[in-house]
Amino acid sequence: MSTVITARAALLDMDGTLVDSTAVVERLWLEWAEPHGLDRDTVLSTVHGRQGWQSMSILLPERDHAINLVENQEMLARESADTDGVVAIAGADRLLRALQGFPHAIVTSADVALMTARMGAAALTVPELAVTAERVTNSKPHPEGFLLAASTLGIDPAGCVVFEDSGAGIRAGLDAGMKVIGVGPHAPAFGPAHHVDDLTQIAIAPAGDGFEIRIS
Structure with a gap:
């Protein structure tokens, strides 16, 4: 059975979520x-x-x-x-392509140089908005990065869905008042609302003034 949630913006962590580093x-x-x-x-x-x-x-x-x-x-x-062994998480490229045309952003603890290096090594396109280490004062698990991304996109936090793998990132998304989808084998331990093993379990489709996320 699949689960369907709706959102107006997607906020994606990088390491462990889009990229296996x-x-x-x-x-x-x-x-x-x-x-x-x-x-x-x-x-x-x-x-x-x-x-x-x-x-x-x-x-x-x-x-x-x-x-x-x-x-x-x-x-x-x-x-x-050092990008030796850095690869895309399964389904990451398809998810990023599906989100084109909808508000979305990377929210990462990496700086711009590291984000660019790892996304490049994984052959993934960086979204137009990237909230990197240079843009925040507080690191995850503080929600600042996710709240800044939502504000920049002009979307209420409650309308955002976060994709995260780590305990710090999941806590940041929850504390920002956002829906959180945990990615990977360790994510369920940190209490996300939903969980996928990898991003091949995610499908995106237009819905109302946003989009729906189908989790299979």
């Missing part, structure tokens, strides 16, 4: 963590969905924030240069 993200973050003697599972449960400086502040709470900001820029540069 898990291998490179985990490789580079574990390299960063090694000199600090941090536990592998703690690192991997922290870094997904957040901006790097926030992950660093959680993992090293006593460290000077200025160091985190510097190392975050270094991490972003390394991530942008």
Whole structure:
């Protein structure tokens, strides 16, 4: 049985939602963590969905924030240069094509350079509106990025649907007052309203003053 929800705008996370970058993200973050003697599972449960400086502040709470900001820029540069193994999530290209003509945006914790590198490596087209790290003060799980995207598109948050995979991202979408579709095997644990294994389970069709999303 399929589920149908309606929306006026779609807000899409990138890593883990449109693009599978898990291998490179985990490789580079574990390299960063090694000199600090941090536990592998703690690192991997922290870094997904957040901006790097926030992950660093959680993992090293006593460290000077200025160091985190510097190392975050270094991490972003390394991530942008390393796209080995980065591929599209199944169904991502079809979903992006289906959303053309409807309000939609990427809302990502990556900066513009990293977003461009990963979307390019996955052969995906970047939507006209992209809310990246440079455009917000607060990282997910704060809802600022999603609220900014909705405001820029001129759509009430209640009319937006969020596609997200991480706990931080799903919390941000829920706190923004939006419908959230969790993507991937780990998403159900974070309480999205709906869940898909990948984006091949999503179909888009016009409906009223917006569109309907059919989840199969």
